Amino acid sequence: MTARTLYDKLWDAHVIRSEDDGTALLYIDRQLVHEVTSPQAFEGLRMANRQPWRREAMLAVPDHNVPTLGSRADGIEGIADLVSREQVSTLDNNCAEFKIVEFKMNDIRQGIVHVIGPEEGFTLPGMTIVCGDSHTSTHGAFGALAFGIGTSEVEHVMASQSLMQKKAKNMLVRVNGHVGAGVTAKDIVLAIIGKIGTAGGTGYTIEFAGEAIEDLSVEGRMTVCNMAIEGGARAGIIAVDEKTIEYVKGRPFAPKGEMFDKAAAAWLDLHSDAGAHFDCVVELSAAEIAPQVSWGTSPEMVVPVAAKVPNPETEGDAVKANGMRKALAYMGLEAGQAIDSIAIDKVFIGSCTNSRIEDMRAAAAVIKGRKKADSVMLAMVVPGSGLVKQQAEAEGLDKVFLEAGFEWREPGCSMCLAMNADRLEPGERCASTSNRNFEGRQGQGGRTHLVSPAMAAAAAIAGHFVDVRNF
Amino acid sequence: MQAFTQHTGIVAPLDRPNVDTDAIIPKQYLKSIHRTGFGSNAFDDWRYLTPGEPGMDHAKRAKNPEFVLNQAPFDRASILLARENFGCGSSREHAVWALDQFGFRAVIAPSFADIFFNNSFKSGMLPIVLSAEIVDKIFKAIEVSPGLELTIDLEHKTIRGLGDEVIEFNVDDFRRYCLLNGLDDIGLTLRHADEIKAYEARRKVDAPWLF
Numbered sequence: 001m002t003a004r005t006l007y008d009k010l011w012d013a014h015v016i017r018s019e020d021d022g023t024a025l026l027y028i029d030r031q032l033v034h035e036v037t038s039p040q041a042f043e044g045l046r047m048a049n050r051q052p053w054r055r056e057a058m059l060a061v062p063d064h065n066v067p068t069l070g071s072r073a074d075g076i077e078g079i080a081d082l083v084s085r086e087q088v089s090t091l092d093n094n095c096a097e098f099k100i101v102e103f104k105m106n107d108i109r110q111g112i113v114h115v116i117g118p119e120e121g122f123t124l125p126g127m128t129i130v131c132g133d134s135h136t137s138t139h140g141a142f143g144a145l146a147f148g149i150g151t152s153e154v155e156h157v158m159a160s161q162s163l164m165q166k167k168a169k170n171m172l173v174r175v176n177g178h179v180g181a182g183v184t185a186k187d188i189v190l191a192i193i194g195k196i197g198t199a200g201g202t203g204y205t206i207e208f209a210g211e212a213i214e215d216l217s218v219e220g221r222m223t224v225c226n227m228a229i230e231g232g233a234r235a236g237i238i239a240v241d242e243k244t245i246e247y248v249k250g251r252p253f254a255p256k257g258e259m260f261d262k263a264a265a266a267w268l269d270l271h272s273d274a275g276a277h278f279d280c281v282v283e284l285s286a287a288e289i290a291p292q293v294s295w296g297t298s299p300e301m302v303v304p305v306a307a308k309v310p311n312p313e314t315e316g317d318a319v320k321a322n323g324m325r326k327a328l329a330y331m332g333l334e335a336g337q338a339i340d341s342i343a344i345d346k347v348f349i350g351s352c353t354n355s356r357i358e359d360m361r362a363a364a365a366v367i368k369g370r371k372k373a374d375s376v377m378l379a380m381v382v383p384g385s386g387l388v389k390q391q392a393e394a395e396g397l398d399k400v401f402l403e404a405g406f407e408w409r410e411p412g413c414s415m416c417l418a419m420n421a422d423r424l425e426p427g428e429r430c431a432s433t434s435n436r437n438f439e440g441r442q443g444q445g446g447r448t449h450l451v452s453p454a455m456a457a458a459a460a461i462a463g464h465f466v467d468v469r470n471f
Numbered sequence: 472m473q474a475f476t477q478h479t480g481i482v483a484p485l486d487r488p489n490v491d492t493d494a495i496i497p498k499q500y501l502k503s504i505h506r507t508g509f510g511s512n513a514f515d516d517w518r519y520l521t522p523g524e525p526g527m528d529h530a531k532r533a534k535n536p537e538f539v540l541n542q543a544p545f546d547r548a549s550i551l552l553a554r555e556n557f558g559c560g561s562s563r564e565h566a567v568w569a570l571d572q573f574g575f576r577a578v579i580a581p582s583f584a585d586i587f588f589n590n591s592f593k594s595g596m597l598p599i600v601l602s603a604e605i606v607d608k609i610f611k612a613i614e615v616s617p618g619l620e621l622t623i624d625l626e627h628k629t630i631r632g633l634g635d636e637v638i639e640f641n642v643d644d645f646r647r648y649c650l651l652n653g654l655d656d657i658g659l660t661l662r663h664a665d666e667i668k669a670y671e672a673r674r675k676v677d678a679p680w681l682f
Contacts, residue, residue, distance in 0.1 A: 016663070017666050019644075020644070021643050027671075029681050040506045048657070050657075065502065081502075083526070087503075087504055133562055148562035149562060151506075151565075152656070153593070159657050160657060160660045160661055160667060161671075162667055164645070199582055202583075229586075232556070233585075260680075262679075266678065298489050323488050323489065417493075417498050438491045444522050
């Protein structure tokens with residue numbers, strides 16, 4: 001048999017039928033549902049008088065609109081914004097009507113859709129997983145083919161458990177060797193995006209491999225796959241190893257007993273075969289990766305913390321130079337400015353990229369015994385789920401944050417995209433562990449710098465960016 | 472779904488790479504539970520001088536005269552021209568709905584983000600990939616004659632209107648077929664319901680833990 005990549009294997013296992021031009025009908029094992037991209041899909045089902053094909057293959061949770069302040073005990077009554085409240089109550093009603101399992105906002109298991117899927121063992125190796133959210137790529141960390149879709153496709157999967165897809169090309173990103181202390185999964189993936197560009201992975205599925213990826217915990221791997229989309233790839237994947245299987249074992253939706261052993265044996269085949277063909281191979285040396293800070297309005301606009309803001313006048317590509325000028329103007333930065341001289345107004349630790357327990361621990365370890373700088377008006381920590389929050393509190397991390405002057409909030413997407421009340425005001429500058437630094441992403445006129453949790457924590461203490469390795 | 476066969480319209484030049492879906496339709500408008508009502512908020516942050524929220528009367532907000540879609544004749548454009556990686560970022564199909572409801576039937580760029588590209592077809596909007604050179608040529612032609620109209624012919628996969636040039640473009644046969652006929656994807660797929668069931672029956676044997 002010819003050598004196949006991990007992506008080839010996942011693809012082949014899910015093709016129901018193919019059209020002459022290569023378009024395939026692909027079977028979808030799981031669909032995660034949230035309140036923002038599902039109402040029109042449910043409405044479509046209703047209008048066509050259709051029922052979900054396989055309701056147990058769906059799990060729903062409100063995450064984008066939920067407030068992070070106040071008690072969850074009030075349920076949706078606790079959402080002050082009535083438009084947001086209507087969207088969450090629409091999800092509740094749709095899930096009740098179509099009999100879909102939903103973790104409501106006052107359920108301890110509620111959280112960001114990409115945090116709870118893995119946490120519950122709803123995400124398993126070898127699956128195809130979709131969600132109306134581009135960061136669905138996160139689940140690729142389990143050797144699953146996971147990608148974001150639009151609302152029409154959400155409805156399509158609800159109605160048929162399948163999707164019409166064209167196979168992407170194979171890209172291998174190999175991170176050779178080991179990263180130094182203080183360099184995290186977030187820095188690795190930002191460095192990758194800095195290298196390939198924000199459209200570098202367009203048309204590809206990226207497999208992340210190499211010692212530095214193998215070294216990562218499963219949570220770190222989720223951070224890397226989460227941002228595959230910021231490099232243009234709908235899906236990022238990582239081969240299954242013992243760490244993956246250990247992570248999955250015992251989770252509520254994971255198979256149990258003999259069935260688990262049988263599954264685990266099959267999962268160990270979820271890696272690219274030796275000699276498998278990749279259409280594109282990119283290599284990075286882990287030892288050369290330093291903590292990263294984005295300076296512009298696209299995730300590819302990223303540099304090591306010791307660097308300076310780049311100069312558009314030395315950029316040869318006219319379209320790129322123009323983009324850089326617009327970014328500098330929006331960000332209120334000058335070319336040549338040292339990154340570690342940039343003062344910040346707010347700090348956000350959270351999002352589907354960095355809100356798992358290890359992220360909480362990494363930030364707390366930097367903060368412990370220190371105080372937030374007075375010039376930083378708000379430093380907020382938003383755990384990824386109720387269970388992450390509970391675990392962090394059991395470890396006393398909430399106290400570390402609170403004593404340092406940080407706010408410890410309820411779980412949700414929060415200021416990653418500012419659909420709820422958490423947002424930047426025009427001109428405010430934020431060190432953020434989220435995934436997108438687009439114009440207005442964290443609030444109209446807000447300025448986002450993407451960093452790791454440890455770097456965000458250090459910036460909150462110092463009041464400006466600092467190299468966490470010397471902090 | 473609305474069919475797309477042939478379309479002639481004014482081309483609006485949006486001279487930026489990496490136009491993301493947050494820019495096309497900002498997050499506050501995603502709170503809607505409907506499929507319509509997004510047109511007046513397409514490119515909201517660039518188009519208006521004041522911050523917008525759902526429920527406002529957007530016709531009364533001050534428009535940014537610098538923004539291309541606020542300038543005649545581009546306020547009547549139905550074809551959008553942009554640089555690389557158009558539609559990157561969030562998967563929100565609301566971005567396609569907003570462009571469609573603004574009045575765009577097609578977007579031309581050297582490259583598109585995959586999810587946006589897919590989503591476009593679902594609303595009968597055609598994303599057309601042309602080389603960076605040809606895209607640049609169209610930008611320059613618009614500078615010379617604002618109001619330039621192009622005619623997109625999906626049946627023959629051609630664009631006319633740039634001098635005597637006939638520009639050819641590519642689109643997958645299956646997508647072209649669906650778009651030309653305005654076919655509903657779900658209806659098409661459910662014609663294969665037996666094959667989906669047969670697949671599930673096989674998988675229940677090979678990988679029972681998935682069910």
